[in-house]
Amino acid sequence: MISKTFQEKFNPSQQAAVSFTGQHALILAGAGTGKTRTIIGRAAYLIESGVSPSKIQILTFTKKAANEIVERVRSQFPESTAISLKGSTFHSWCNQLIVKYPNLFGASTYTVIDQDDQLSIMKMVCGEYKEDFGRLRLKPQQLIDLYSFARNTRKNLTESIRILLFKDRKDRETEYEITQQRPYIGNLLKAYQSKKGNSKYLDYDDLLLAVSTQLHQNEEARRILAMDLEHLLVDEMQDTNPLQWELLKPFAQVCRLYCVGDDAQSIYSFRGADFRNVHSFKERVPDSTVLKLNINYRSTQHILDLANWLLARSPIKYDKKLVSNITEGSFPVVMNVSDQWQESSWVAEEILNGFQQDDKFFGDHLVLSRSQYYTKTLQAVFIRKKIPFVTYGGRKFLEAAHIKDVVAVLRILNNPFDEIAWVRFLTFWDGIGDVRASRALGNIVAGDGSRPIGTLVKDALPGQDGEKIGDLIGELELSKGDVGQLVTKTFEAMELGLAYKYRKDWQEKRKADFEVLQLLAKSYGSLGEFIGEGLLDNAANLNKSHVLSGSELSPSEDRDHVIISTIHSAKGLEADTCFVLNVSPKVFPSTRTLHDPEAIEEDRRLLYVALTRAKNRLFITRNIDSIQALTKGDEIINEAKDIPTESYFLSDLPDSLVEQRTYEHTFDKPRDVGTPNTMDLSSGMDFS
Numbered sequence: 001m002i003s004k005t006f007q008e009k010f011n012p013s014q015q016a017a018v019s020f021t022g023q024h025a026l027i028l029a030g031a032g033t034g035k036t037r038t039i040i041g042r043a044a045y046l047i048e049s050g051v052s053p054s055k056i057q058i059l060t061f062t063k064k065a066a067n068e069i070v071e072r073v074r075s076q077f078p079e080s081t082a083i084s085l086k087g088s089t090f091h092s093w094c095n096q097l098i099v100k101y102p103n104l105f106g107a108s109t110y111t112v113i114d115q116d117d118q119l120s121i122m123k124m125v126c127g128e129y130k131e132d133f134g135r136l137r138l139k140p141q142q143l144i145d146l147y148s149f150a151r152n153t154r155k156n157l158t159e160s161i162r163i164l165l166f167k168d169r170k171d172r173e174t175e176y177e178i179t180q181q182r183p184y185i186g187n188l189l190k191a192y193q194s195k196k197g198n199s200k201y202l203d204y205d206d207l208l209l210a211v212s213t214q215l216h217q218n219e220e221a222r223r224i225l226a227m228d229l230e231h232l233l234v235d236e237m238q239d240t241n242p243l244q245w246e247l248l249k250p251f252a253q254v255c256r257l258y259c260v261g262d263d264a265q266s267i268y269s270f271r272g273a274d275f276r277n278v279h280s281f282k283e284r285v286p287d288s289t290v291l292k293l294n295i296n297y298r299s300t301q302h303i304l305d306l307a308n309w310l311l312a313r314s315p316i317k318y319d320k321k322l323v324s325n326i327t328e329g330s331f332p333v334v335m336n337v338s339d340q341w342q343e344s345s346w347v348a349e350e351i352l353n354g355f356q357q358d359d360k361f362f363g364d365h366l367v368l369s370r371s372q373y374y375t376k377t378l379q380a381v382f383i384r385k386k387i388p389f390v391t392y393g394g395r396k397f398l399e400a401a402h403i404k405d406v407v408a409v410l411r412i413l414n415n416p417f418d419e420i421a422w423v424r425f426l427t428f429w430d431g432i433g434d435v436r437a438s439r440a441l442g443n444i445v446a447g448d449g450s451r452p453i454g455t456l457v458k459d460a461l462p463g464q465d466g467e468k469i470g471d472l473i474g475e476l477e478l479s480k481g482d483v484g485q486l487v488t489k490t491f492e493a494m495e496l497g498l499a500y501k502y503r504k505d506w507q508e509k510r511k512a513d514f515e516v517l518q519l520l521a522k523s524y525g526s527l528g529e530f531i532g533e534g535l536l537d538n539a540a541n542l543n544k545s546h547v548l549s550g551s552e553l554s555p556s557e558d559r560d561h562v563i564i565s566t567i568h569s570a571k572g573l574e575a576d577t578c579f580v581l582n583v584s585p586k587v588f589p590s591t592r593t594l595h596d597p598e599a600i601e602e603d604r605r606l607l608y609v610a611l612t613r614a615k616n617r618l619f620i621t622r623n624i625d626s627i628q629a630l631t632k633g634d635e636i637i638n639e640a641k642d643i644p645t646e647s648y649f650l651s652d653l654p655d656s657l658v659e660q661r662t663y664e665h666t667f668d669k670p671r672d673v674g675t676p677n678t679m680d681l682s683s684g685m686d687f688s
C-alpha cells in the first residue's frame with residue numbers, strides 16, 4: 001500500500017523509481033526532475049522495508065553530496081535508526097573497504113597519495129632515469145597524466161600517447177613518433193609504479209583498481225562483500241569513467257545496483273568519463289530496467305525553454321525536453337557588459353537589491369563561472385560591498401602547504417616508509433636542506449620497520465638536529481592511538497616554525513585552519529583512516545565553515561552567504577537566483593575546444609548544467625565587445641575574427657526566449673542653474 005505522504009512527496013514516475021522491485025535499475029532523468037530526491041527516497045524506502053541501513057551504500061562524486069544525501073535520509077527516521085547508512089565518494093569507499101578487509105585486498109600499511117605527491121615521485125624517477133627522460137620532451141606532470149589517463153580510460157599506452165600527446169592523429173609520422181617514444185615512456189612509468197609499490201603508496205586510482213581487480217578475480221571476495229552489502233546506490237552515473245565502471249561491474253553480482261544519471265549533464269570527459277555509460281546500461285547490466293523521470297520541479301518554464309533550446313541545437317540527440325510544473329516567472333536576462341568590473345558591480349547590485357528590497361537572503365544567490373580564477377574581480381567587489389560569500393571548486397583543504405606540513409608527520413607515523421612525507425618533514429626544520437634530508441632518508445627507510453622511528457632519525461641525522469627531531473617524533477608516536485590529540489600535539493610542536501614559514505599570511509589566514517584540522521581529526525577513529533579518507537574528502541565544507549577561501553565572515557553571518565562556484569562544482573546545487581558569468585564568444589564554447597566536436601558538446605552540456613541550477617531568476621552576463629566583434633565579421637581586425645559565428649552557443653538566441661539588457665551605469669547629477677553665481681560670504685554671521 002502506498003501511503004499518502006509517499007504520494008505527496010513523489011509523482012507517479014518517481015514513486016515507481018523509489019519502490020522499484022526488480023534487480024538492477026538505471027534512473028535516467030533530466031535536470032531538476034528529482035534524481036536526488038529519488039535516491040534519498042529510495043534509501044529511505046529500503047530502510048522502511050526492513051533493509052538494514054548498514055547494508056546500503058550510497059556513492060557520489062563529492063563528499064559534500066554524499067553527506068547531504070545521507071543526512072536527508074537520516075532525518076526521516078527517529079534518532080539513530082539510520083545512523084549506519086553510509087555515503088562516500090568512489091575513492092573513499094574503496095579506501096574504507098581496503099581498511100576493513102586488509103587481508104582480502106592485500107594492503108595493510110599504506111599511504112594514500114594525492115596529485116602533488118604523484119608528481120614528486122615522478123620527479124624523483126625522472127632524476128634517477130635521466131637517460132630515458134632526456135630522450136623525451138615531456139614534463140613529469142605529462143607523464144603522470146598519461147599514466148592516469150591510461151588507467152582511467154582502460155586504454156593501452158600507445159593509444160593513450162596518441163590521444164594525449166598527438167591529439168589522436170593516426171598519420172605515419174605520428175606512428176613513427178609514438179614508436180620512438182613509447183619504450184622510454186614505458187620505462188619511466190614502470191619505474192614510477194615500482195617506486196610507488198616500494199614505498200607502500202596507493203594513488204587514488206590504485207584504490208579503485210585494488211578493489212575492482214579482487215572482485216573480478218575472486219569469488220570469495222564477492223561472497224564476503226555480499227554479506228555486508230545489499231544495495232549500491234550510485235549518483236551522477238553519467239560521470240563514471242571506464243575505471244569506475246570496472247569497479248561497479250562486479251557489484252552486479254554482489255548486490256543490487258541502482259544508478260541515477262542524466263546524459264545531458266555529463267561534464268567530466270576530460271577525466272575520462274563516458275556519458276554513453278548510461279546509454280548502454282541495459283546491455284551491460286543483465287537483468288536491469290531503465291526508468292525515466294521527466295517533470296522538472298526546480299525551474300520556471302522560461303528558464304527551461306532556454307535550456308531546451310540550447311540542447312536541441314546539439315548534434316547529439318538527447319531525447320530530452322524539460323517540462324516545468326511551474327508556469328509563471330520572468331524571462332532569463334542576458335546582461336551585456338563592457339568589462340569584468342561592470343559585470344561584478346552589476347551582480348553585486350542585483351544581489352544587494354534582492355537582499356534589501358525583495359526579501360531574499362544572500363544564500364538565495366548562486367554565481368557560476370567556468371573558472372574560479374575568473375571570479376577574483378567579483379570576489380574583490382563582494383568584499384568591498386560586504387557581501388558574504390563562499391567559494392566552491394578551489395583548492396582542497398588538505399592540499400594546502402601549511403596543512404601538508406603537519407600531515408607529513410602523521411603520514412610518517414602511519415607509514416615509516418613514506419619518503420615524500422619524510423622529505424617534507426625533515427626539510428621543514430631550519431638547517432636541513434634537500435641534500436641532507438635525502439641522505440638521511442636512505443638510512444631511515446632502509447630498516448625493517450622494527451626499530452622506533454625516533455631512534456632511526458637520531459642515527460640517520462647525527463647531531464643536535466637529529467636529537468631534537470628524533471625526540472619529537474618519539475614523543476608524538478605515543479599519541480598515535482588518539483588522532484585528535486596527535487594533531488594537537490603535532491601542531492603545538494610545529495607552530496613556531498609554521499608561523500615563520502608562512503609569516504606573510506599566518507595570522508589572518510592560515511592559523512585558523514588548524515582548528516579545523518583538529519576538529520576533522522577528532523572525527524576519525526584511526527590514523528590510517530584519517531590519512532586515507534581525510535585526504536580524499538574535501539574538507540572545505542566541514543561544518544559549513546569556509547575554510548580556505550571566502551570573505552571574512554563572522555560566525556553569525558556564516559550561514560547566509562552567496563555561493564560562488566565553478567560550474568563543475570555546482571552539480572546538484574540549486575538557488576532561487578543564478579548568475580552565469582561571461583557566456584561570451586570564445587568562452588562558450590571555449591576557443592580551446594573549437595576543433596574538437598566532442599569537446600564543444602561537452603561545453604554545451606556545461607552551460608546546460610549552469611542554466612538549470614536556477615529556480616526563479618536566471619541572469620547571464622556576456623562581454624559586449626566580443627559580441628560586437630562577432631557580428632561585425634570581417635571588419636574586425638582582432639583575434640575574434642577566426643571564431644565561426646555559428647559556433648558561439650548564443651549566436652542566434654531568439655529574442656522571444658530572453659530579455660536583453662545593456663549595463664549603463666550613470667550617476668544622477670543634481671540639477672543646477674545655468675549661470676554661475678557668486679557666493680555671499682556675509683550670511684550666517686550675526687555680529688551684533
Ligand SMILES: Nc1ncnc2c1ncn2[C@@H]1O[C@H](COP(=O)(O)OP(=O)(O)OP(=O)(O)O)[C@@H](O)[C@H]1O
Pocket residue numbers: 008009010011014029030031032033034035036037038262265296297298571572573574612
Ligand atoms: N515530486 C516533487 N514534488 C515537489 N518538489 C519536487 C518533487 N521532485 C523534486 N522536487 C524538487 O525539485 C528540485 C530538484 O530536485 P532534485 O535536486 O532532486 O533534482 P535532480 O534531478 O537531482 O537535479 P539535477 O540533476 O539538476 O541536480 C528540488 O528542489 C526538489 O525538492
